[in-house]
Amino acid sequence: MGQLEDIQVFIRVVEAGGISRAADQLGIAKSAVSRRLSELEKRLGTRLISRTTRTSNLTEAGRSYYQQVLKVVDQVAEIESELHDTECALTGNIRIAVPLSFGLQHLGPAIDLFIKQHPQLRIDMDLSDRHVDIVEEGFDLALRISELKDSSIQARKICPCHHVMAASPDYLAQMGVPQTPKDLEQHRFVTYSGGQSGQWVITDAGGKRHNPTMPASIVANNGDFLLQMACAGHGMVVTPTFIVWKSLAAGDLVQVLPDCSWPSLNAYFIYPRNRYLPRRVRLLIDFMAERYGDRPYWDQAM
Amino acid sequence: MGQLEDIQVFIRVVEAGGISRAADQLGIAKSAVSRRLSELEKRLGTRLISRTTRTSNLTEAGRSYYQQVLKVVDQVAEIESELHDTECALTGNIRIAVPLSFGLQHLGPAIDLFIKQHPQLRIDMDLSDRHVDIVEEGFDLALRISELKDSSIQARKICPCHHVMAASPDYLAQMGVPQTPKDLEQHRFVTYSGGQSGQWVITDAGGKRHNPTMPASIVANNGDFLLQMACAGHGMVVTPTFIVWKSLAAGDLVQVLPDCSWPSLNAYFIYPRNRYLPRRVRLLIDFMAERYGDRPYWDQAM
DNA sequence: ATATCTTGTTCTCCAAATTAGAACAATTGA
DNA sequence: TCAATTGTTCTAATTTGGAGAACAAGATAT
Numbered sequence: 052m053g054q055l056e057d058i059q060v061f062i063r064v065v066e067a068g069g070i071s072r073a074a075d076q077l078g079i080a081k082s083a084v085s086r087r088l089s090e091l092e093k094r095l096g097t098r099l100i101s102r103t104t105r106t107s108n109l110t111e112a113g114r115s116y117y118q119q120v121l122k123v124v125d126q127v128a129e130i131e132s133e134l135h136d137t138e139c140a141l142t143g144n145i146r147i148a149v150p151l152s153f154g155l156q157h158l159g160p161a162i163d164l165f166i167k168q169h170p171q172l173r174i175d176m177d178l179s180d181r182h183v184d185i186v187e188e189g190f191d192l193a194l195r196i197s198e199l200k201d202s203s204i205q206a207r208k209i210c211p212c213h214h215v216m217a218a219s220p221d222y223l224a225q226m227g228v229p230q231t232p233k234d235l236e237q238h239r240f241v242t243y244s245g246g247q248s249g250q251w252v253i254t255d256a257g258g259k260r261h262n263p264t265m266p267a268s269i270v271a272n273n274g275d276f277l278l279q280m281a282c283a284g285h286g287m288v289v290t291p292t293f294i295v296w297k298s299l300a301a302g303d304l305v306q307v308l309p310d311c312s313w314p315s316l317n318a319y320f321i322y323p324r325n326r327y328l329p330r331r332v333r334l335l336i337d338f339m340a341e342r343y344g345d346r347p348y349w350d351q352a353m
Numbered sequence: 354m355g356q357l358e359d360i361q362v363f364i365r366v367v368e369a370g371g372i373s374r375a376a377d378q379l380g381i382a383k384s385a386v387s388r389r390l391s392e393l394e395k396r397l398g399t400r401l402i403s404r405t406t407r408t409s410n411l412t413e414a415g416r417s418y419y420q421q422v423l424k425v426v427d428q429v430a431e432i433e434s435e436l437h438d439t440e441c442a443l444t445g446n447i448r449i450a451v452p453l454s455f456g457l458q459h460l461g462p463a464i465d466l467f468i469k470q471h472p473q474l475r476i477d478m479d480l481s482d483r484h485v486d487i488v489e490e491g492f493d494l495a496l497r498i499s500e501l502k503d504s505s506i507q508a509r510k511i512c513p514c515h516h517v518m519a520a521s522p523d524y525l526a527q528m529g530v531p532q533t534p535k536d537l538e539q540h541r542f543v544t545y546s547g548g549q550s551g552q553w554v555i556t557d558a559g560g561k562r563h564n565p566t567m568p569a570s571i572v573a574n575n576g577d578f579l580l581q582m583a584c585a586g587h588g589m590v591v592t593p594t595f596i597v598w599k600s601l602a603a604g605d606l607v608q609v610l611p612d613c614s615w616p617s618l619n620a621y622f623i624y625p626r627n628r629y630l631p632r633r634v635r636l637l638i639d640f641m642a643e644r645y646g647d648r649p650y651w652d653q654a655m
Numbered sequence: 656a657t658a659t660c661t662t663g664t665t666c667t668c669c670a671a672a673t674t675a676g677a678a679c680a681a682t683t684g685a
Numbered sequence: 686t687c688a689a690t691t692g693t694t695c696t697a698a699t700t701t702g703g704a705g706a707a708c709a710a711g712a713t714a715t
Contacts, residue, residue, distance in 0.1 A: 052673075052701095053355020054429065071691055080675050085692060087673095095433060096441035104681040105691045112436060119432045123425055127356065130421045131397060134414060139398035354672095354702070373662055385703050387663060404663060405711075 055127065057091040058120045060084055061099060065117050066186050069107050076189045125327035132329050141331045146175040148183040148193040152274045152294050153318065157343075158194070165338050172331055180272055185323060191332050192322040196291070198314065206319040207336050210343035213350060214313035216253075217295055217304040218287040225284075229307055232261035239286035241277045242267040251289055256310040265289075278304075289313060296349035306353075318343070357429065359393040360422045362386055363401060367419050368488050371409050378491045427629035434631050443633045448477040450485040450495040454576045454596055455620065459645075460496070467640050474633055482574055487625060493634050494624040498593070500616065508621040509638050512645035515652060516615035518555075519597055519606040520589040527586075531609055534563035541588035543579045544569040553591055558612040567591075580606075591615060598651035608655075620645070 060077065064084065067073040074081035092099050099113035109117065132143070149158055154176065162174055177183070183193045185204070196212050218226075218238075229235050232253050242265065253261045265287075269280050274294045281288040282303045288295075298304040320336045322328055362379065366386065369375040376383035394401050401415035411419065434445070451460055456478065464476055479485070479492070487495045487506070498514050520528075520540075531537050534555050544567065555563045567589075571582045576596045583590040584605045590597075600606040622638045624630055 053358045054433075055357035056355045058429075069691070070693095081692070082676075082694080083674050085694085089693085094437070096437045097439075102692060104693095105683060107692080112440070116432065116436055120429075123428050123432070126425050126428075127360075127422075130418065130425070131356075134418055135396070135398045137399075138414070371662070372664095382704050383663070384665080384705075387665085388702080391664085409663080 057087050059124060060087045061091055062121060062124060063189060064088060064100065065109060068187060129327040136330045140171050141169045142171040143329065143331055144173045144175055145332055145335060146190045148177040148190050150180050150194060150196060151178045153194060154178040157293060161339060161342055165335060192320050194318060195321050196316050196318050198316055204321045205324050206321045207340060208317050208319050209340045210318050210347045211345060212316040212318050213292045214289050215292055215295060216287055216289045216307040217281060217299060218307050219282050219284045220305055222284040223305060232263050232311060235263040235265060239268045240265040241269040241280040241286040241288050244270045244272045251313060253311050253313060292353060293349045296352050300352055359389050361426060362389045363393055364423060364426065365491060366390060366402065367411060370489060431629045438632045442473050443471045444473040445633055446475045446477055447634055447637060448492045450479040450492050452482050452496060452498060453480045455496060456480040459595060463641060463644055467637060487623065494622050496620060497623050498618050498620050500618055506623045507626050508623045509642060510619050510621050511642045512620050512649045513647060514618040514620050515594045516591055517594055517597060518589055518591050518609040519583060519601060520609050521584055521586045522607055524586040525607060534565050534613060537565040537567060541570045542567040543571040543582045543588040543590050546572045546574045553615060555613050555615060594655060595651045598654050602654055
């Protein structure tokens with residue numbers, strides 16, 4: 052391999068935070084990464100990353116070198132893929148990190164369509180609900196559902212993400228149907244773990260905001276699981292429409308306090324700032340933004 | 354090898370004007386160059402150089418690609434050699450094309466000193482009097498002795514290049530010593546072949562310009578040879594001081610019409626415009642400019 | 656018109672380069 | 686204190702890439 056490949060290995064080590072993680076992400080042995088890095092340092096006559104056992108840190112020279120070569124690597128990628136894409140069908144790999152529920156239920160079919168349009172592309176999907184640092188982990192982009200976008204990254208909104216409260220008919224028959232937000236305090240909930248999911252602000256039809264206590268009998272970090280528990284009558288759930296839409300349509304769940312509204316989130320594709328975005332990645336983002344848009348099909352079905 | 358090395362091979366093919374010459378300059382087999390170029394074109398999905406048997410021409414895509422990657426290759430070279438040179442003794446290669454006479458008599462000792470100061474450098478010297486296209490032939494720089502500098506290249510003057518007229522004592526005893534430029538028409542000359550060397554403009558002490566006919570009994574393209582012929586009494590010679598200085602000092606030749614002057618040329622180092630000049634090359638140019646300067650040692654000895 | 660020379664292509668063999676994996680030292684965390 | 690993890694180094698295996706031969710085709714010289 053060559054000079055630019057050595058540089059790319061170095062960049063990966065820096066962004067991954069270590070040789071072992073870089074090796075995992077690059078799919079090569081850590082001995083190979085170690086050797087490539089050592090040879091780059093030898094060629095430059097200076098240490099780029101100071102390593103002790105179990106830690107590695109950029110030196111001052113390494114930091115400067117990293118800033119400079121990052122631009123060069125992007126330029127080469129841009130020059131070559133712009134030329135290639137002018138002449139050819141899209142090829143290459145796209146690494147995406149997406150939340151589990153959204154990924155399984157919505158991105159799957161969408162990716163299927165996209166790949167049919169661009170059969171020479173390869174998609175590498177990471178489905179999980181953990182927070183992903185796309186630079187550190189070497190992703191092209193990630194889907195994030197949130198209110199605020201991180202200022203250090205670029206984001207493209209692809210659709211709104213509304214929430215509704217719902218419960219099973221059996222549960223409501225047993226516990227009664229809440230008429231006002233205050234009534235909620237007499238009920239049980241299944242809620243998301245972590246963060247501040249248990250503390251929701253609900254806005255009633257008159258525009259008044261409420262902050263009801265919602266005692267959780269079941270807590271989990273997975274929306275599909277919570278949906279199952281709600282359908283089984285274990286409590287009411289506040290959940291995204293993109294999760295609950297089919298259960299509502301089937302009558303397995305019934306919307307509660309439908310005139311009230313919950314804080315609205317958005318789904319964004321995020322990608323690294325100041326980094327060349329290959330055309331195939333841009334096309335995928337455009338494709339998804341168009342496919343979902345401001346009134347996605349699951350909201351239209353309600 | 355890698356992506357950047359493929360690009361460097363491509364650049365060399367473009368600038369050399371063909372795969373065979375590029376292979377010669379790179380020191381690898383033309384089959385290897387052919388294969389590298391083909392693989393680069395395959396990766397980009399487009400033809401960069403259209404080849405028929407015995408000719409090759411840049412395509413439109415190739416021209417654009419060449420312009421863009423040239424900058425990138427320079428940037429990488431700059432980033433890495435600036436970092437390297439900050440930390441280390443100078444290393445690397447310098448390829449220089451120099452005129453034969455000047456190279457043998459003056460650059461040799463100078464290079465010897467320079468290499469003693471920077472022992473890890475490697476000098477690749479091409480000595481000839483032919484016109485060298487430094488970009489096409491892959492030189493870092495060339496020494497050129499001329500009046501005008503080519504506008505498409507960068508030049509750094511390293512010293513003036515004065516000419517004098519001289520003849521052997523025997524010749525002058527036999528033929529008489531010319532007193533005025535007009536007297537020259539009664540004499541024989543040994544002169545440079547090609548160009549307009551046989552048509553000199555001499556300026557007398559009063560500032561008047563003369564254009565004497567100087568019949569040549571011996572013509573050659575090498576100044577050292579002409580010096581020998583002049584010392585042997587075959588005629589008078591107009592020659593650079595850097596060639597004739599020792600023969601004058603030794604009494605083998607005597608200056609003729611010393612109050613007159615000849616068009617003054619300069620010695621320049623020339624190097625490619627818009628191309629990163631490694632520090633080692635810049636240091637060599639500085640070294641030579643300082644070593645010779647406005648009154649080089651051979652002019653001081655006269 | 657023909658022969659020779661030169662360029663670029665393609666293929667095969669072999670040497671060189673590079674990776675995987677094992678073994679190890681050393682630090683960190685349980 | 687022990688186990689886990691990181692990074693380094695070495696060796697064997699695998700992959701890559703160059704050299705050189707053979708060839709096609711165009712240009713040049715005779």
